[in-house]
Amino acid sequence: MVIVLILSFLIAPLSPDIMVEFMTGAVLVIIGMAFFSLGAEVSMTPMGERVGGNLVKTKKLWFIIGTGFVLGMMITISEPDLQVLARQVPSVPNMVLILSVALGVGLFLAIALIRILVGFALAPLLILFYLLIFLLAMLAPADFLAVAFDSGGVTTGPMTVPFIMALGVGISAIRNDRHAEDDSFGLVALCSIGPILAVLILSLVYQTEGSFSPEIGRNIATSVEVGQLFFEATPDYMKEIAVSLLPITVFFGLFQMFSLKLEKKTLSKILIGLVYTYIGLVLFLTGANVGFIPAGNALGTVLAALPYSWILIPLGMLIGYFIVKAEPAVYVLMKQVEELTDGAISGKAMQISLSIGVAVSVGLSMIRVLTGISVLWFLIPGYVIALGLTFLVPKIFTAIAFDSGGVASGPMTATFLLPLAQGACIAMGGDVVRDAFGVVAMVAMTPLITIQILGVLYVRRETQSADRSTGVEYQVDISELFAEYEDDEIIEF
Numbered sequence: 083m084v085i086v087l088i089l090s091f092l093i094a095p096l097s098p099d100i101m102v103e104f105m106t107g108a109v110l111v112i113i114g115m116a117f118f119s120l121g122a123e124v125s126m127t128p129m130g131e132r133v134g135g136n137l138v139k140t141k142k143l144w145f146i147i148g149t150g151f152v153l154g155m156m157i158t159i160s161e162p163d164l165q166v167l168a169r170q171v172p173s174v175p176n177m178v179l180i181l182s183v184a185l186g187v188g189l190f191l192a193i194a195l196i197r198i199l200v201g202f203a204l205a206p207l208l209i210l211f212y213l214l215i216f217l218l219a220m221l222a223p224a225d226f227l228a229v230a231f232d233s234g235g236v237t238t239g240p241m242t243v244p245f246i247m248a249l250g251v252g253i254s255a256i257r258n259d260r261h262a263e264d265d266s267f268g269l270v271a272l273c274s275i276g277p278i279l280a281v282l283i284l285s286l287v288y289q290t291e292g293s294f295s296p297e298i299g300r301n302i303a304t305s306v307e308v309g310q311l312f313f314e315a316t317p318d319y320m321k322e323i324a325v326s327l328l329p330i331t332v333f334f335g336l337f338q339m340f341s342l343k344l345e346k347k348t349l350s351k352i353l354i355g356l357v358y359t360y361i362g363l364v365l366f367l368t369g370a371n372v373g374f375i376p377a378g379n380a381l382g383t384v385l386a387a388l389p390y391s392w393i394l395i396p397l398g399m400l401i402g403y404f405i406v407k408a409e410p411a412v413y414v415l416m417k418q419v420e421e422l423t424d425g426a427i428s429g430k431a432m433q434i435s436l437s438i439g440v441a442v443s444v445g446l447s448m449i450r451v452l453t454g455i456s457v458l459w460f461l462i463p464g465y466v467i468a469l470g471l472t473f474l475v476p477k478i479f480t481a482i483a484f485d486s487g488g489v490a491s492g493p494m495t496a497t498f499l500l501p502l503a504q505g506a507c508i509a510m511g512g513d514v515v516r517d518a519f520g521v522v523a524m525v526a527m528t529p530l531i532t533i534q535i536l537g538v539l540y541v542r543r544e545t546q547s548a549d550r551s552t553g554v555e556y557q558v559d560i561s562e563l564f565a566e567y568e569d570d571e572i573i574e575f
Contacts, residue, residue: 083108085401086377093393094384099302100376106308107373110365111408118362118410125355126244127414128348129334134252136341138199146199146253147192153249154191154273156329157242158184164237174288182284183237186276191246194272198253204268204481205472211275212465218282219458225515226285228457231523233277235491238270243411243489245330246270247418267419271484274526315372316364323363331356366410370497378498382505386451394448394506398499402444402525403437405499409492412436419482427482427540435536436490439528444499446528447521451506454513457520461527468530471538479537483530491526499525 086104090096096104137146158164164180197207219227238246246269254266302308334352338344344352385394406412416429446460472480500521507518567573 085397085404086381089381089385089397093388094381096377096380096384099308100380102302102305102308103311103373104377105373106312107369107377110312110369110373114362114364114366114369115408115410116362117358118366119413121355121357121359121362122244122410122414123355123417125352125359126330127248127418128352128355129330130245130248130250131252131255132342132344133334133337134249135255136252136337137195138253143196143199146195150192150195151188153333154188154276155184156333157245158187158237158277159329161237161242161326174284179281179284182280183233183277186278186280187237187273188276190272190276191269194250194269195253197268197272198250198266203477204271204484205469205477208271208275208472208480208484209469211272211279212469215275215278215282216458216462216465218279218286222282222285224456226281228516228518228520228523230278230281230285231457231461231526232519232521233281234274235488235522235526236496237277238274238488238491243270243492244414246273247414247485251418267478267481267485269485270488271481274484274488312368312372316368319364319368319371323360323367326363327356327360362410367493370493374494374497375501378501379505382502382507383509384505386506386509391452391506391510394452395445398448398502399441399445401502402499403441405494406436406440406490407433408494409490411489411492412486415482415486415489423478427478427536431536432482432486432533435532436486436529439530439532440490440525442532443524443528444521447499447503447524448506450520451503451510451512451517454517456516457523461523464527464531468527468534471531471534475534475537475541479534479540483533483537486529486533487526490529491522495522495525 083105090101137149140146159180164183193207196202197204219230222230247267250266250269302311338349382394385391385397412433416432419427419432420429449455450457450460468483471483500518503518503521504514507514512518564573
């Protein structure tokens with residue numbers, strides 16, 4: 083809010099009606115985030131963990147795979163952001179695109195659950211599937227590329243991420259080996275791959291010349307009209323979120339009736355949490371969509387029209403650094419990482435790493451808007467670096483990093499950063515579908531690198547700490563250390 087206000091008063095004048103819409107939307111976003119964070123903590127996370135744990139207890143592999151596939155499809159079809167994506171690919175029927183993406187997510191959620199059960203490493207799977215993605219990208223029309231990669235971040239929204247992540251925790255909790263906690267992460271990472279593959283495969287069947295029509299603010303004369311603007315939009319988002327939450331709620335209800343049978347007190351707490359989640363998402367998405375999209379478009383248009391349009395790059399990085407703090411699902415990820423690692427990976431370190439990653443990605447996206455460089459020139463080297471780092475860091479950092487990519491590219495990116503790039507692209511006379519789309523994909527990519535660099539630093543710090551605690555003067559041959567004991571003697575540490 084502060085950044086936009088300063089820019090509007092100094093170098094990027096915005097009309098009063100757009101500013102009032104933005105400020106009203108920002109207030110709703112703040113209140114919505116508070117409700118959502120509370121609701122996710124007391125409902126979505128416990129639901130996912132209990133369903134995951136209960137699935138494994140059935141000991142029926144076909145049932146676990148089938149349930150994961152159906153659940154992935156149900157969650158994706160009801161994801162509100164997927165409707166936005168479907169409208170950007172005009173030559174593909176909306177339902178064809180939605181069902182294809184849903185099939186992709188369902189398939190990869192099933193693969194992710196199998197991976198946790200058998201303890202298969204995440205890195206080889208990621209390398210295999212991203213190689214497949216970039217091979218298909220070479221064959222896909224240019225108009226499909228940015229939208230395809232954006233789809234990976236769009237379909238892992240703020241409502242589905244807490245449930246999917248908790249599902250992984252619940253399933254891995256049944257395993258007793260030392261890598262179980264590490265393998266609980268990675269579900270979001272794999273589920274982000276399905277939509278990209280689905281859209282790229284569709285590009286080989288359908289031909290498109292993508293179209294785009296920017297959303298602009300209405301001319302508002304009075305404060306009452308501002309209120310009407312938000313009140314008119316609220317019922318639509320109430321309906322959207324109700325439809326989105328319904329499949330998960332029904333799914334959990336069936337598990338409760340036939341298997342879980344939780345106590346009334348626990349169940350009532352989860353239901354109250356669902357109400358909080360619903361209220362939070364309605365307020366958040368109403369504020370973000372109604373208030374932020376016109377402001378982002380207008381700000382991008384004004385900045386790109388300045389004689390020094392290069393200023394878009396540092397300003398975009400500044401906005402990107404702070405905007406990730408407003409992504410609702412980021413807090414869910416940070417809290418879960420802190421809990422599962424017993425504070426070894428702090429939430430603050432995670433947030434700083436994500437902020438730096440998103441700042442870099444927005445800066446690179448603004449360079450794309452100004453120059454028209456293809457998104458592949460950034461994505462291919464970025465993923466090569468990210469996949470290369472998987473060989474240097476502990477498994478848990480790889481899983482958290484690839485999860486964080488899907489988490490960071492949430493509704494704030496879609497409702498402010500993407501319109502900012504679109505407005506700038508229109509002012510520069512560029513191709514919006516090719517040059518502006520891809521922001522979500524860039525935001526989803528850079529955290530993969532920054533979080534794994536955090537892992538490299540973590541390993542180095544642990545090694546140095548071990549060296550200091552051991553000390554050269556204390557290093558002895560292990561056989562000498564225990565020479566006084568018998569071969570079959572039990573030694574307690």
